[in-house]
Amino acid sequence: MMPKRLTLISILLLLCTAANAGSTVEKVRIWSEKNKTRVVLDLSRSVDHNIFTLRSPHRLVIDLKDSRLATSLTKMPKGAGTVRSIRSAVRSNGQLRVVLDLTESVRSRSFRAGPNSEYGDRLVIDLARAGNLQPVKRASESYRPGRDIVVAIDAGHGGYDPGAIGRRSKEKDIVLSISKELARRIDAEPGMTAVLIRNRDVFVDHRDRIAMARNKKADLFISVHADAFDDPRANGASVFALNLKRASDEAARQLELRDKTAVSVGGVSLHDKDEVLASVLFDLSQNAALSASLDVGTRVSREMGKVAKMHSKEIKQKSLGVLTAADMPSILVETGFISNRSEENKLRDKGHQRRLANAVLAGVRSYFYTNPPSDTQIAMNLRREPSQRVRHVISRGDTISEIAERYNVSPAALRRANKLSTNKIRVGQTLNIPVFAGG
Ligand SMILES: [Zn+2]
Structure with missing residues (x-):
């Protein structure tokens, strides 16, 4: 049975490849006003294209690589403005050609537009009677924009390590959901990119978590957790920046003594946490830019205070001066106590997860707009x-x-x-x- 199955898989793969290679023109829209005409091709995805004009008669030709018309697109819209009519043809090389028959010689420009709330990928062609079109120099054509700020988001625990356990949920699931929400929001920010250390229910060794963030050249590391405590009344969120000296001393002691009683690592209570987390904190704190961590942590905490009850409002700031070299500011966000019944319900609620993610983003944005790394797009835009x-x-x-x-x-x-x-x-x-x- 093996060969048959393989064939089927190959066919499926071929089909997928074919479907992925090009784009489908789903709709063609046209407007005209005064001396300007705009034609928009709604595409299933962005695609390479080539535009040129031809004379006698005047035409504007748009060639789209490996593309086709949607079967629902049975008729092209009527011409308008300087466009007399619109036609299309599939060429032998697989290109889709859309031809705008023109009433006269025009100046044209085209640009690709990405998806927004209303439309998907689009190719926009603007036409104007020769001489009417003010050329707009897109800044991206004349300078190399700076890089994105990279934020590594570390959903705590995962796989066989559930983290704290509530009545209805496990820490690993709640923090993954919040982390994904946060990543989506960061990715939607101009000039920022998120890296999810784990995007599914899998255990990642703590050293790999840090290594992944470093490989991606993260500018900030955010570890997302939820608390649990013996006393079900304990509640509230907290944000921690890691404190090099106390963290190293106490994490070392913690690891050595295998002490499960309440100790504090840089302000993080370890009573409910295992060795793995203790050593994550230890490792992070060894490398974190403490003052930057404190700064971003304070901003995130302030924003979270607007949407959640805070367990502790203050970020621990001791031994501020001990940190000299640093490569990655790091904070740890405790989103709340899943050992507290009402807080567990809140943490399971998508609306609350969104509000928490928004608050963390607001803090992160506020920090980076005040302290943008100099080679980033955000720094350049601010300058x-x-x-x-x-x-x-x-x-x-x-x-x-x-x-x-x-x-x-x-x-x-x-x-x-x-x-x-x-x-x-x-x-x-x-x-x-x-x-x-x-x-
Ligand atoms: Zn945790």
Whole structure:
């Protein structure tokens, strides 16, 4: 039976490869206003493309690599503005060709837009009568943007190590769920990337956790845990920055004595924790930038205090001066006590998990916007002042995120520059675009 099965698998693999290679044009939209015409191709995914114009008659040709039209797209929209009609054809090399028949010679530009709340990947083509189109220099064309800030998120425990155990849940599951939520939020932040140390129920050795974060050149290490205590009344979240001297002394003592009674490692109570965690703390603290850890920890704690009851508001700050060299600020977030019935219910609640993740993100963002590593995009954006103001008149089909993408500014910067509190814009409205100089 083996060969037959293998064949089936190969066919499936082939099918998957074919499906993954190109894109599907799901919809074609067109608007025209004054002298401008915009054509949007809604794509199943971003795809390589090539655009060129041809004369007599005037045409604009869009070739999409390994692409096809969706079966639901039976008819192209009618032409508008400078576009007389839209046609398509599949070429022998597998490219999909979309042709815009034009009424006259035009200037064109195209840009790819990523998914937003309303649309998926898009290819946008703007046409204007020759001479009408103001070229917009996208900043990314003229300078190499800085790198993303990398945040390693370490969901505690996992696999055969459940961590603390509540009535209905295990620490390892709750912290994984919160960690994933946090990672999603960080990934959605411009200039930030999350690395999940574990993204499923698996045990990861503590040394590997640190090593993974280092390999990914993490700028911050956040370990996410939940507490348990003999007294079910104990409750509240806490944030810990690790304290080199006390951590090393006491973790060493802890490991040596195999002492399971309450001790404190850099402010982290170890009464419920095992040797693995103790040595994680030990290892982290050996390498952490303590003052940075304290700073980010304080900000995260402050934000968490807005959405959760805090067990301890203060971050331990002793022996601040002992740390000289450091490579990775690290904090440990205790999200609450799963040994407390009502807190366990809260921690299981997706809404509460989202609020916690948001609070941690707010603290992290506040820290990095104050202390951005100098080679990061966030540092560069903070250093740059808008060099010129461009005015953009809203056309039908424009969205804040699309405009932001087009001019290579963040949606937040765009809203700020126009004192907008929401993403609502109206056709004909003029936006000030803060355009940053290259360099
Ligand atoms: Zn834990």
